[in-house]
Amino acid sequence: MNLQSLTRRHFFGASSAGLGGAALASLLAQQGFADAPPTPAVAPLPAKVKRVIYLFQSGGPAQHDLFDYKPLLNQKNGEQLPPEVRGGQRLTGMSAQQASLPLAGSQFKFAQHGQSGAWLSDLLPHHREIADDLCFVKSMWTEAINHDPAITFFQTGSQIAGRPSLGAWISYGLGSMNDDLPSFIVLVTANQGDQPLYARLWGSGFLDSKFQGVQFRPGAEPVLYLSNPDGVCRSGRRAMLDKLSALNRLQFEQELDPEIESRITQYEMAYRMQTSVPDATDLSQETDATFEMYGADSRTPGTFAANCLLARRLAERGVRFIQLYHQGWDHHGGLPAGIREQCRETDQASAALVKDLKQRGMLDDTLVIWGGEFGRTSYSQGALTANDYGRDHHPRCFTVWMAGGGVRPGMSYGATDDYGYNIVDPDGAPLTPTKDAFTPGAVHVHDLQATILHLLGVDHTQLVYKHQGRRFRLTDVHGHVVNDLLA
Template sequence: MIENLTNETLVSRRNILASASSTLGGAALASLMNPASAVAAPARAGLPHFAPRAKRVIYLFQSGGPPQHDMFDYKPHLETVHGEETPESVFGDQRLTGMSSGQASFPVAKSIFKFAQHGESGTWVSEVMPHTAKIVDDICVMKSVHTDAINHDPAITFLQTGFQIAGRPSIGAWMSYGLGSENENLPAFVAMMSGNGGQPLYDRLWGSGFLPSEHQGVRFRSGKDPVLYLNNPPGFSAKLRRATLDHLSRLNQLRADEVGDPEIAARVAQYEMAFRMQTSVPDLTDVSDEPNSTFELYGEDARKPGTYAHNALIARRLSERGVRFVQLFHRGWDTHGGLPKQLRARCKETDQATAALVTDLRNRGMLDDTLVVWGGEFGRTVYCQGDLKAANYGRDHHPRCFTMWMAGGGIKPGISYGSTDDYGYNVVDGPLSVHDLHATILNQLGVNHERLTFKFQGRHYRLTDVHGEVVKELLS
């Protein structure tokens, strides 16, 4: 049969396929060519799948692996075994990093920081987080999170995309794709970075992967231009830019009609969003209209662009304006050495602003429908790296169990979920995988994680791959 097909038949079929694929792109372009008709990007058909508890997410990602033993997971047993070898029965057959595998011994390192119970919940919190200690009745501390990755890049990629190998869409991109935007003048997904040192962070961590590129996160930076190339160059007026975009849209419409590539519509959508952001972003990032009480709450660093505190304040302002997913990345939590000094520094940079954000959202009546997530890519080991008696000791990567917390958005407040053994090395109750975490986050936004999919290269992909269960014990 194939050899009987003529060239005219083949060309005709190609034209039909191109025409069919260009219909949606053409319709999208037609609406984009009329700026007056611009509206917030809608959700996918049928989404949300059920009534959501949260409208938006603020994800406070602490890059490098915060040490749970020194922050949340209080282990009094370590006082009695401090300096002793970690028992083989605790290790089992678990993987070690290349940095640990060469160690001659694995001495247990108790936390040098004092712990106390706080709030009506009696949640244990270290002295390095005095501000977080004040909001424990608003948060759900999850002590039994575990991951499959033992090194930074695959672990961070796993937390952000649900897969250890780069190329999948980030969680914020999935939110943008599935739920759309609530504000036509701002992107659905914004990423911000602060801190120095530690592991590098790449744009793909807030990228769209194989989803249409309009769903990638827009990075806000410090400095006079929060978004690169947003402002018009000297001598280029807003009127001229508008006319230029209109001409580009018409040219893109012609190209879309010819080749039927939906990415053309995505590119035009980004042009139009950039045009609208020229007026919305300067107003958003100008915090001079905030009262002094705001800076008393977040700290004076909130006045300084590029700091974690400033980004936390901008996150609240973005959420007020309907941005679906805001992600803060703070670097510097990788503590193989010098842990006491580094931990104090990281907590000084982040503790007040983190607690302030939760308090601010609660005071504004926004915490009920805003889900706040805090945590890194894995935890740290109970055993020491370096000289245990010196101030420069550290802890290695530990994927087997670590602590994260969530607040608002229908999450049960004032509880601790899951538990670890006396060494804080293995989960003994309530294991919570990365896929479970993602499924639960999506659930709070009214999304069935098994039904939010995208077909790519013949397969229907989803954020949770083929895994994940909603952890109902976390829900209020």
């Protein structure tokens, strides 16, 4: 090879064999002349959990009808939202067109449950059974007011598409706990026609493609193109992969492109998954008692209940990050009927997952998260009638819950005002949180992400990847660990 044909990749590939070359590559990266190598970060903190199961409720569940009990809304039902409560906060284009903003009390009854006294509506009868296992965060907030940027923000730490997803960051930072399944798996409830979901929500962005989520689908072929085509046996597939690997390695020696090595790794993983995936997704191995616990829907592949049961099976097999998506919570109108159906589909299975993990001794090292991209307004969008109302998007305060190792069970963190419109401190004084500084009692999206990484043993400020001359991280330049949530 002559000097004229010596490319940048060849230079770093050849020089990295020695300590001097490694030092030079590291120095150049520090000085901004080379991208950081895609090696997993070392977790510097003691990990409290090994895995995460994230039950993402796409569309924005109405917290006033589920978790955040506001009797004042019932007392003032139909009255106008006071201007001083709104405080000039922006509205969506839908609410901005309304002549009035009538307060909407919930049609559902609330009661306290468990020793913790957690408030739950009668839409969630199965949540009552796990009330003392849950850590409610009632003061979540975000800047995003529309679905796509809000979901993207929760999943990637940025409202702009293209960044690595939470699961990809975790896979990059901690690696895999097993050899036969991906470290990041995605399950989407089938036949949900509400707000669209995009594969970029579980993508790897600028990280290596091997860190992206792998979607499992219901049916005979959970992973597309995994099975051998007609006429190809397993030994034939093995021989083909061996030849393909040899060709890819020749190409790598010429180009030194790390994506080629990732391709080889993914081919080998797919080969092993031909055996591991059918075993993991075979729910017929479960007992009748387990199906009864998760509900009748758990026998139907692709339902939220079946996906919750599958998530437990994947967690048992060492999958580090399992992301469930369930759509249908976007109730701008017809909320009473719509949210009743959503809770019918999700309440029992969500509670069963927590109980199942607990009885198997897995909850201590598993973090379960439940929540959407924002909350809903305390006023009705559109007409308010005796039997019907809707709620618009509300990013300023909403509820998520967590359960499992490392979080304090049986607690509610943060509070909202009597109208459920703003976050307040324990004395009821309004809070005006900003993402630039941590506000006790309020939890920003980046704070939640920082806390999730902390529970996994990762300092969110140290999980960094250099791309195009800038150091990126999931929490950007923000985020604080919410220590009050930690056990």
